[in-house]
Amino acid sequence: MSEEKSDSTLGLTLTSLLRARSLSMRKLSTLTGIDTATISRIVNGKQRAKPDHLELFAVHLGVPTVQLFQAAGFDVSMPRVDHPTDxxxxxxxxxxxxxxxxxxxxxxxxxxxxxxxxxxxxxxxxxxxxxxxxxxxxxxxxxxxxxxxxxxxxxxxxxxxxxxxxxxxxxxxxxxxxxxxxxxxxxxxxxxxxxxxxxxxxxxxxxxxxxxxxxx
Incomplete structure (x- = not known):
């Protein structure tokens, strides 16, 4: 996924989650300790989210962190393990x-x-x-x-x-x-x-x- 497309996907995901939970960016800023301006830039695709940002968003928006990592364009696929004891x-x-x-x-x-x-x-x-x-x-x-x-x-x-x-x-x-x-x-x-x-x-x-x- 290109960086531009991933930023757009993450922004849409965050916007949808905020709306579903009746949260403003300012309120999310209070919950996460992330500056409101930073959240706004991430939502609008003007700044790439860091893993720390995504983890905090996931906790306070009540979604699996992997969902936001994927929306941000990170490859979080897990390898197949044919022999679990190895x-x-x-x-x-x-x-x-x-x-x-x-x-x-x-x-x-x-x-x-x-x-x-x-x-x-x-x-x-x-x-x-x-x-x-x-x-x-x-x-x-x-x-x-x-x-x-x-x-x-x-x-x-x-x-x-x-x-x-x-x-x-x-x-x-x-x-x-x-x-x-x-x-x-x-x-x-x-x-x-x-x-x-x-x-x-x-x-x-x-x-x-x-x-x-x-x-x-």
Whole structure:
């Protein structure tokens, strides 16, 4: 889609959404913190919307972020995954698409996810941490509808975490991925469908890599 056409499509989409929700550009500006003049230029095709703009519009207009990304001309198509358990291949394919589409930036890095995992490791060995995982894991699995290249791995991790024949160190590492999955602290928010569970998948990948290194 050409840049001119995509700007026009986004403008029409935003205009329709504002009208349907009885919102003015000024009100949307108040909700999002984006200057009214900037919103006006985006709606009128005089300024290209940034990913941050689109995410805020989606939240406050109540639509999937992917809808606005598509209207803005971003390629957000997902690769087909014939073998869901091949987690490394599938995650890398998705990341390449997102990076090519400029949909992830400094806010999304493996280093940030690893820092969260490190923070969770001691907590998941506590009674409170274990209770959160036991109470919320299957609820979150149900909410995801069992899809994603990382779901099977998460289920294996859960059963290992709950078992008796593993070391405390391994339980802490496994639990960090499980707690990241059930927690609301996401590098990519879950509402950014279909991108929202990518960081959960990468958290699983990081933990699998860590466990493999420890075994070696």
């Amino acid at each position: 987690i490394n291949t599938s995650i890398n394919s998705i990341r390449e698409i997102l990076q090519a589409s400029n949909l992830i930036d400094h806010q999304f890095t493996a280093e940030l996810i690893q820092k969260e995992l490190n923070k969770y490791e001691p907590y998941v060995l506590t009674e409170e941490g274990k209770r959160i995982i036991l109470n919320e894991f299957w609820v979150k699995i149900a909410n995801v509808n069992g899809t994603g290249p990382f779901i099977d791995e998460l289920k294996k991790m859960y059963h290992l975490y709950c078992g008796d024949e593993i070391t405390l160190e391994k339980r802490a590492v496994l639990g960090s991925a499980l707690l990241y999955f059930v927690s609301s602290t996401d590098i990519i928010p879950d509402y950014v469908f279909p991108l929202g569970y990518l960081d959960d998948a990468i958290a699983v990948q990081l933990v699998l890599d860590r466990l493999q290194r420890d075994e070696e």
